[in-house]
Amino acid sequence: MKDQINRRQFLRRGGGALAGAAAATAVAPSTSWAAELSTLDEHQGNTILQAVRQIYPHNTMSNDYYNNVVKDLDAEAADNADTATMLKEGVANLDAAMGVKWTDLSNGNQFAVLSAMKDSPFFQKLRGKAVVSLYNNPLAWRHFGYEGSSAEQGGYLERGFDDLNWLENPPEDASPKAS
């Protein structure tokens, strides 16, 4: 799957000279959504992706992680006409807020427009889906340093359950040695 290029990545790669340009086939995200989404179109997919990146910003997490949220929303929209309508109208409202495609707004403007909608069912749908789709993903766990399932590896008894070494160890009566 090709990476969608988001604004930050593009700018970091030295696209600064083009940052102010309105048009921009040069800055348009690449579109591999067409093959992946069934109900949302590529603009809606990219907008929702970027919105979720604003809701739960983790700059060092690539789009690969956030794509899962968009795909899960798309899947829900495929089964539920009300969700589909809510998502499409939500994207349209984001685009209408400043008369420019929301994905073309500055970071600050994107955040301001989205914040103004924070109590809307559309925002809550995105947030509620993302809080599970983004964080309930074993690849995301590795990103955050959470090791996930442990029983099949014998637990942490021999794998660092007490390996913290920047504080003094508690005394025996408070914390007896493992047997």
Place this chain on the structure above:
Amino acid sequence: MANIDFNDDSAVLVIGSGAGGGTLANELCQKGVKVILLEAGARHSIADFQNNEWNAFGQLSWLDKRTTSGSWRVAKDFSGLPAWICKTVGGTTTHWAGASLRIQEHEFKAKTNYGEIDGANLMDWPLSLSDLEPYYEKAEDKLGVTRTHDIPGLPGNNNFKVMYTGAKRLGYQNVHTGRMAINSRPRAGRSQCLQIGFCFQGCKSGAKWSTLYVDIPAAEETGNLDLRPESHVLNIEHDDSGKVTGVVYMDKDGNQQMQKARAVCVAGNSIETPRLLLNSASSKHPDGLANSSGQVGKNYMRHMTGSVYATFDRPVNMYRGTTMAGIITDESVNDPARGFTGGYEMETLALGIPFMAAFLDPGAWGPRFSRAMDNYDHMAGMWLVGEDMPQETNAITLHAEEKDQFGMPIPNVHFDDHPNDIAMRNHAFKQGSAVYDAAGANMVYETPPYPSTHNLGTCRMSDKAEDGVCNKFGQSHDIPNLFISDGSQFTTGAAENPTLTIVTLAIRQADYVAEQLSAQNI
């Protein structure tokens, strides 16, 4: 395994297989009493527990429809999930953390010791600590509670090290890895703790005590237990004399059954137990069974709770190992000079990434929240659990319109904090934060109460029939062969995690029930 006929009215029928019902059923079976044990949930096993927070939540939790009301934040953030408790053989003993503390002497006499508090329906328990002491001993032996019966304490994990350091620097005296129903050595045919770190998701080493793999198999071995999983009780039946005669339930095949019984013991946890009594209303008992006092469903308590999480400059990896083996008990005293009545415990707690995202600050989003998640592996955490005030208006009631999958009215859980709860939580947040500041935290987060894991008081014990639902043995005042066998019995909440006391009361209730059966009183 016994096979008790539907029309056999000689057995004791227990509803719910958790800390109360599972223990009671086993204790009665060991005495030769035949027991039918009806459990709404399915029978899982250690083999099918999953080290995965959302999967385990779906597998073990009570997710039947419930509604909430009141000013508590749970009603806003988790309006359909007032409680995080279980629907499975073993009940909430599959999910619990294992913290096993005795209620303190002064807490059993809350009214005498705390006095009149506006809006609080305080009352002394109709029993004392000395009544329970022999049974606490037995319960601690049965559960294998560390720091009792020559059982060593558990070794402290990284999360405990941070708590210990901060606590000691702040001047706390009583800080250790807790009194836990988790084997620190192999014991009673079960493994020692492997520090798996998924205590809440079902213990995959079996080191943590649960009725699922301790009491239920022991009861089955006597040949006196007839356990029926996926059997959801709809109604408790009674005759004209007012005695209960049995129950109507939906069996695992979706058929309605009527099982007769000599006595019925209700242990559905503090939401389902009163709901069942209310749903069993009849022309003779229009306000529900055993409800002459009007107190069925009322005085719902969930403990003052909250959490503090803190991030540090160096890694912690708090999720490695036991979820809750760490405690500071200094604040569990009653010291009104602090600005509130009653006390609270401070216990280590960790959540995985999936649940941290959902519960750290429900509804939160944006840079501050995301930065906390970015620092997850540098995070330590604790849970604050203290005595909340019983209020009559905090109550389980039947929803006026909504019905469950069987057509029975669903429960609504109404809760408002009492000013004392708010003052206590405020103090606890400050003290928890101070512990972590003393340990070198760079940021501290105050987390509101989760959907309630401690649910108490809705069929309270009392001396007088007009003040409560059952007597000091959990026997309902109104109906001699109807018993309350779970945490609904608690007259007040005390500061301590309730499971040890629920087990203790069940062991004692088993003695009483067996005596009453022998004497032909029931």
